[in-house]
Amino acid sequence: MPDVPFIEIRHAAKSFGALEVLKDINLTVDRGQIVAIIGPSGSGKSTLLRAINELDPLTSGEVWLEGVQINKKLPHRQYEKHVNQVRQDIGMVFQHFNLFPHLTVRGNITLAPKMLKGLTTEEADRLAEEQLAKVGLSEKIDEFPSRLSGGQKQRVAIARALAMKPKVMLFDEATSALDPELVEEVNLVMKQLAEEHMTMIIVTHEMDFAASVCDRVLFMDQGVVVEEGPPGVIFQTPAHERTRNFLRKHLARAAGQA
Amino acid sequence: MGLDFTVVPDYFGVLMLGGAWTIAITIGAGLLSFFIGILFAVIALYGHWSVRLPVRLFAWLFMGTPLLLQLFLIYFGLIQIGIDLPAFVAGVIGLGLHFAVYNSELIQASILAVDKGQYEGARTLGLSRGQTLRRVVIPQAVRAVVPPMGNNMIALLKDSALVSVIGVMEITLAAQQAISRTYRPFEFYLAAAACYYVVNLALEAGLRRLERRIAASR
Ligand SMILES: Nc1ncnc2c1ncn2[C@@H]1O[C@H](COP(=O)(O)OP(=O)(O)OP(=O)(O)O)[C@@H](O)[C@H]1O
Numbered sequence: 001m002p003d004v005p006f007i008e009i010r011h012a013a014k015s016f017g018a019l020e021v022l023k024d025i026n027l028t029v030d031r032g033q034i035v036a037i038i039g040p041s042g043s044g045k046s047t048l049l050r051a052i053n054e055l056d057p058l059t060s061g062e063v064w065l066e067g068v069q070i071n072k073k074l075p076h077r078q079y080e081k082h083v084n085q086v087r088q089d090i091g092m093v094f095q096h097f098n099l100f101p102h103l104t105v106r107g108n109i110t111l112a113p114k115m116l117k118g119l120t121t122e123e124a125d126r127l128a129e130e131q132l133a134k135v136g137l138s139e140k141i142d143e144f145p146s147r148l149s150g151g152q153k154q155r156v157a158i159a160r161a162l163a164m165k166p167k168v169m170l171f172d173e174a175t176s177a178l179d180p181e182l183v184e185e186v187n188l189v190m191k192q193l194a195e196e197h198m199t200m201i202i203v204t205h206e207m208d209f210a211a212s213v214c215d216r217v218l219f220m221d222q223g224v225v226v227e228e229g230p231p232g233v234i235f236q237t238p239a240h241e242r243t244r245n246f247l248r249k250h251l252a253r254a255a256g257q258a
Numbered sequence: 259m260g261l262d263f264t265v266v267p268d269y270f271g272v273l274m275l276g277g278a279w280t281i282a283i284t285i286g287a288g289l290l291s292f293f294i295g296i297l298f299a300v301i302a303l304y305g306h307w308s309v310r311l312p313v314r315l316f317a318w319l320f321m322g323t324p325l326l327l328q329l330f331l332i333y334f335g336l337i338q339i340g341i342d343l344p345a346f347v348a349g350v351i352g353l354g355l356h357f358a359v360y361n362s363e364l365i366q367a368s369i370l371a372v373d374k375g376q377y378e379g380a381r382t383l384g385l386s387r388g389q390t391l392r393r394v395v396i397p398q399a400v401r402a403v404v405p406p407m408g409n410n411m412i413a414l415l416k417d418s419a420l421v422s423v424i425g426v427m428e429i430t431l432a433a434q435q436a437i438s439r440t441y442r443p444f445e446f447y448l449a450a451a452a453c454y455y456v457v458n459l460a461l462e463a464g465l466r467r468l469e470r471r472i473a474a475s476r
């Protein structure tokens with residue numbers, strides 16, 4: 001299907017009660033593209049990301065992945081089946097990892113492939129070993145998450161998502177909960193994915209990281225995409241006052257922390 | 259008549275056998291109360307009203323009436339409608355259902371306390387609601403509930419004495435038999451107390467071990 005966009009979001013709107021969190025958002029992402037979403041707290045970045053895999057369904061608008069509408073209106077049972085199916089193609093990484101504490105690293109990674117793709121234990125184990133090698137944590141395969149550092153947890157969470165062989169990876173502030181010295185190891189894994197041309201949508205507060213790995217940057221504020229463009233443009237010569245303000249404040253805060 | 263503990267060793271075997279029945283009842287009813295407790299908790303939280311309502315009624319009945327009465331009802335009452343259960347089975351069912359209701363309350367609270375991120379993490383991978391519940395939420399809820407449920411199990415052990423009234427030869431009834439032959443209530447009730455104490459110690463040690471074993475996976 002060469003003519004349909006890889007990911008397309010059309011007229012996305014979302015309200016929580018009276019609060020309009022997303023207002024007519026339109027976005028296309030090509031296969032292999034890496035898009036960063038930046039913006040102030042409460043601007044709707046997470047909500048947009050979570051709309052893509054139906055964790056927070058849109059109030060109106062459409063989300064498409066390779067010509068399949070993700071947020072199709074269907075009768076309840078069919079909808080559940082459909083959503084469970086499409087979510088297998090969409091990996092998501094959360095700020096707080098959300099590893100399953102009662103399962104070992106191996107168990108975390110193999111649970112979904114075994115249950116949903118019918119892999120045998122041996123196949124799933126091999127898959128877990130492969131994915132762990134990729135994030136540099138082979139030796140932790142039999143540990144429980146409680147024994148890992150934050151950075152290691154997040155790398156396992158990435159391996160767990162990758163084990164489903166997703167078409168796209170969504171990252172919601174994957175490094176925000178980490179101690180500063182652990183951020184880099186997670187960034188390295190993400191950079192490696194970028195080199196492998198994984199399609200990624202990355203919500204982040206790390207402007208340097210966004211500038212170095214992303215093809216496009218979206219700046220969101222109050223539920224709208226204020227402007228978007230290549231990182232060079234958004235970070236060096238943003239067109240909008242709101243973007244300049246945000247970046248200035250952000251730089252000041254980052255400098256204050258350093 | 260002074261105290262004379264020298265008669266106790268003559269009934270050592272009877273008391274030991276009683277101890278074995280007490281342990282069997284406690285384990286049987288404990289397991290039943292655990293699994294039915296999970297079932298009741300899931301129904302109470304997620305069930306269709308047509309199953310939720312009967313379970314609620316049942317829970318209310320079992321919490322609001324004496325355990326002794328429930329045992330009578332299951333053992334003597336059911337005979338009338340053609341269900342003639344052996345005393346041991348009736349005891350396990352009565353105690354098991356009674357404590358299932360208490361365990362269900364604990365497990366419900368514990369299911370609700372599982373972090374929302376766990377649910378999202380599983381759903382994001384493509385697991386269905388039911389799969390998420392079975393493989394992610396309930397295993398964590400059960401681990402979290404081990405310490406308070408352990409207290410329920412200790413209460414169950416002590417309440418197992420009640421099944422003596424329907425004729426299960428557990429510790430209390432064994433002691434009573436010895437008393438009826440020797441007329442030495444003080445000695446044998448004390449001996450029975452010692453038996454309960456030993457079983458209790460073993461149960462507590464087992465629970466502590468279990469808690470240690472699951473500590474890393476929480
Ligand atoms: N489940 C919810 N119910 C009600 N309001 C919500 C809910 N989730 C988010 N919101 C609100 O929607 C707005 C956008 O939230 P969102 O989490 O998308 O922002 P964000 O850009 O990701 O912010 P941050 O940088 O702090 O993560 C906020 O005002 C938030 O309070």
Ligand SMILES: [Mg+2]
Nearest residue numbers: 045046047172
């Ligand atoms: Mg957010």
